[in-house]
Amino acid sequence: MTAGRIIAYIAAGLFLIFGFLFILAAFGEQFNSGWLITGFILVAIGFGLVFLGGRLKQTAQADQEVTLNIDLPANVELDSFKCENCGGALSTDNVEMVAGAPVVKCPYCGTSYQLTEDPKW
Ligand SMILES: [Zn+2]
Known part of the structure; x- marks a missing residue:
């Protein structure tokens, strides 16, 4: 270019x-x-x-396409992304950015919680 x-x-x-x-x-x-x-x-x-x-x-x-991807914590695997409460399969559609932090809202049990990033060793 x-x-x-x-x-x-x-x-x-x-x-x-x-x-x-x-x-x-x-x-x-x-x-x-x-x-x-x-x-x-x-x-x-x-x-x-x-x-x-x-x-x-x-x-x-x-x-240059401006793509706004939700920046998920590195430890979250998008393929096998499950609810902490009920184990239901979740997708990135169930993740919302609230005050700069990714928050999961489970469509199965209705739980919403913050995704926490475990330290990578
Ligand atoms: Zn759930």
């Missing part, structure tokens, strides 16, 4: 430099309208690449 932007900006810089050189050269000893047009085209391409580089950044940011 970033490499594409850098290449685009370097190429844009080269096009702008050569574009201005062509424009300057056009007003040399003899006015050369062909060089002037070439210069303006190069400058236009240069600005186009700058614009493109800016767009590359924006699309890269848009691609």
Whole structure:
């Protein structure tokens, strides 16, 4: 992503430099309208690449999906997630974040309790 932007900006810089050189050269000893047009085209391409580089950044940011996953304690295995009270199978849908702490609400026995993270040794 970033490499594409850098290449685009370097190429844009080269096009702008050569574009201005062509424009300057056009007003040399003899006015050369062909060089002037070439210069303006190069400058236009240069600005186009700058614009493109800016767009590359924006699309890269848009691609980043913002996923809000409930951060469960590391010891909780999602496959075999059971209620502490009745042993009923629970899923992450039964977990709510209350004051920054994951709280389980069991749909079977109605118990709600906080998930505690055991220290990992
Ligand atoms: Zn339960």
